[in-house]
Amino acid sequence: MPTDSELELEEDTQKGKYLTFSLGSEDYGLEIRFVTEIIKLQPITEIPEMPDYIKGIINLRGKIIPLMDVRLRFKKTEITYNDRTCVIVIDIDEVTIGLIVDSVSEVLSIPDEEIVLPPDLKKDSNRYISGIGKVGGDVKLLIDGMKLLSDDDALLVEKMGERG
């Protein structure tokens, strides 16, 4: 069991590091401390009555984890999966989930001063983005992991289901 100071140390080395991946033409970044591993897409078992962005469940070495298509979560168009399609397995608040993304790029250090808050365009549009990171000439959209998993959307789906 690591002591507090070890945990702090670990957090320190992971601070400011982001795993970047792409969805279509945009690049996204996800805090590295959430990421456990990156795997190839496996055969998915569909679960009935799930919102479209929950693709189903997979068997990750005996552990059963759900898969979320981040494209659909962000209300982008669906594409057929190909060789470059990856699953980023993340662990947030004891919830393990796999994120299906177009492709994984690299791990980048983005210092806090290079991150700006997203513009407040519409009230709802930036729900999943916690900041915008500037790396060289590129822009990475930094994802708020917690919000990605928060189930307000799901509740909505449920309500709609009840009505229908």
Add this chain to the structure above:
Amino acid sequence: MTNPIDHESMLDMYLFETNQNLEQLEQLILASEKKNTFDRDDINDIFRIMHTIKGSSAMMNYQMISDLAHALEDVFFYFRENSTALIDYESVSDLMFDGIDFMKQEIEKIERKDPPDGEATELLGTIQFFLERLKIPNNEEVSSTLVPAYYSVNLRYQEGCEMENIRAFSVIHNLKEHCSSMIHLPEDLTSDPKAAEIIRQQGFTIHVQTDLSAKELEDLLQQTIYLDQLTIQPETDETTFNRFEDTKPTEVKTSNTSCDVIPQKSQEVNETHQIIAQTYISVNVEKLDKFMDLVGELVIAEAMVSNNPDIVGRDLQNFARASRQLQKITSELQDIAMSIRMVPLEATFKKMHRIVRDMSKKLAKKVDLQIIGETIEVDKNIIDHIADPLMHLVRNAIDHGLETQDERTKKGKTEPATITLEAKNEGSDVLILVRDNGRGLDKEKILQKARHNQLLHKPEEDYTEREIFNLILLPGFSTNEQVTEFSGRGVGMDVVSKNIESVGGAVVVDSVYEVGTTITLKMPLTLAIIDGMNIRVGRSIYTIPTTAIKESFRPSPKQIVNDPDGNEMVMVRGNCYAILRLHQLFKAKADATTFDQGIFLMVEYEGEVFCLFADELLGKQQIVVKSLPNYIKKIRSIHYLAGCTLLGDGSISLILNLAAISQKGGR
């Protein structure tokens, strides 16, 4: 103790041990109470347990528990020393139970991380008063019957226990109150720096004159911590004792070499203790679950290797031999892993003794508890789920089920009021029966009550006897007019049935008026493994417990009936069953959309028979049940699914929850 993690693990250990000790203690006292005597072994055991609790609680700084244990230890110490004492067993048991209850409460508080702030001062006073009263009439008698005797004692500590001199000093301190005179070697224990060294080499020698018998002395000294070897030799007369005073050093050697019957016996005792300690180890359940998972994966991995497409169809003799061996070992390993989780019902059943005792005392009903089939083993999870319901049922049975003694006599019931707890196997289920020979259920009263509470859904005359009895399982139903301390709060039976249903079991009530009531809990043997039939619908694979399947068939078009509401039904041997298309239920794409393409499965759940329509049957398999990921459950609880499982090829199948589906299908 300063390190928080260390303290945590010590606390865990303390809680675990103390809980175990308290449970053992309770059993011991219950057994003794039944026999109406404390025999020597019992007293020693109780004494030892109190001693352990006292010590460990003091170490953990739980002063109240420690004090209480100390007081109770004193009581039993007195019994041990005065075997002739007239003991009022009932009040001793009551005192002990009060003590145990207090300690249990405190332990619970500690488990919840609350400060153990209970006050036992009153109880302590009662115990002290009790002990004082015991001592008065007996003292003279005892001391007159015993003649002081002389012994030479040699103690050896386990290697590396350190501070031997201090330990020896505490032995002397303990002995002092029982001995009229005493000489020990080395003489100076506290200030002589060599004392510890001498004890390490030659042992610690004590010559005592005491009222205690050799056995009592041995028992007393066996309490010593880190004791390795104990030699007690009776000295024939006082002169030898005096002689030793002059020739101390030589005596040390002689008593070292002397070996008697007594030390051999003490060795034996030590050995049996060790064997008990080695037979069981406690394992963190989390680790066990992890182990189960890994074994499950191993089985799948083994199948993946043995049935690897690269080798299928090839003649590989050596490989086949090796893989057969691997298969054998993995399946053996799987069996063992499954059996690890299996726990006998004994402990759960035995806990009921205490409830029966307390209840029968308070309600002044004399009740016998009979236990049958307690050796049957069930999954640990299930034990956890039945403990509370069982307690409820036993309480209910005593409170409502059994009549008072007067009533029984009036009715001419001669046999004693009895509660029977019985466990038996039936197929892949285990049945747990709680039976009483009391007044039985009154159908009229139940119906009346149900009518009053508006629990009836169909005309009264349509209810079968069993259906009427099972009305008492509904929420908000309590037949007793008076709310008592133990039951009748209107919750209870419905909670019981809900708890049992949550682990896939069922509750059945049977009763004969004026003869008795039997409540049967039907539980699956294990939650972990079921025999399942895999079926395919479109691209998804579903699993149905094999026990629920009555038959599979493909009907001729003539058998299919459509009613005007669009419900589909099938006629089989003159009976009409509802058809449930799985692909419609799960809004999934199926290959078979017309009934001549797919297959029908007739399933039964709780007497409800209906037909499921699927694409094809894939085969039977023993499956390990896993729950769906929490994230999925949080997004939407899918009632039709009971969980999921891994198939031989590593893919996942979804287990159907027939309880939920039957509600849709049965209608």
